[in-house]
Amino acid sequence: MKGIKLDIGSGPRDYWISEDEEWIHLDKDNYPGVVQWEWPRDRIPMDDETVDEVWIGQLFIELERDWLAPLAMEVHRVCKKGAKLRVHCYGNERSGRETWQEFFGWLEQHDWVCRKEEIVNKWEEGQTWLIEMEK
Numbered sequence: 001m002k003g004i005k006l007d008i009g010s011g012p013r014d015y016w017i018s019e020d021e022e023w024i025h026l027d028k029d030n031y032p033g034v035v036q037w038e039w040p041r042d043r044i045p046m047d048d049e050t051v052d053e054v055w056i057g058q059l060f061i062e063l064e065r066d067w068l069a070p071l072a073m074e075v076h077r078v079c080k081k082g083a084k085l086r087v088h089c090y091g092n093e094r095s096g097r098e099t100w101q102e103f104f105g106w107l108e109q110h111d112w113v114c115r116k117e118e119i120v121n122k123w124e125e126g127q128t129w130l131i132e133m134e135k
Contacts, residue, residue: 003052006044006078009059010034017055039074040067046078054079056087060100068102076110076135085112085133091126100131107133 007017010025013033017023025031026045028038035045039059054075060068075085085107089100108114116132 005053051078060089069106072103072106083135087131
């Protein structure tokens with residue numbers, strides 16, 4: 001049996017990380033094939049420790065900073081031990097890594113391990129990062 005994978009803040013089909021059936025796509029907008037979910041109003045609609053992988057692509061730019069640690073708690077709640085988390089996020093000289101610390105710092109305090117942190121795109125105004133963690 002394939003594991004459960006979440007694409008959090010997926011957007012419409014053109015932006016999905018994958019169309020494979022094990023991926024559940026969550027977004028605040030009612031796109032075809034997407035489970036409507038809005039953070040921080042809604043909990044992630046999964047039972048505790050049932051998810052094997054999470055992808056978050058660019059969602060952080062839409063969230064208030066004080067919503068990030070509670071989101072980390074929700075990701076932690078739904079993920080199994082050994083689950084993988086990949087986050088693609090923006091950063092620049094004035095913001096970015098220190099803002100994400102609200103999210104990643106909480107996870108590290110709860111025994112998640114950072115497996116990769118790399119710049120994947122760079123331009124004058126900033127860069128995008130790929131962060132990979134494991135529970």
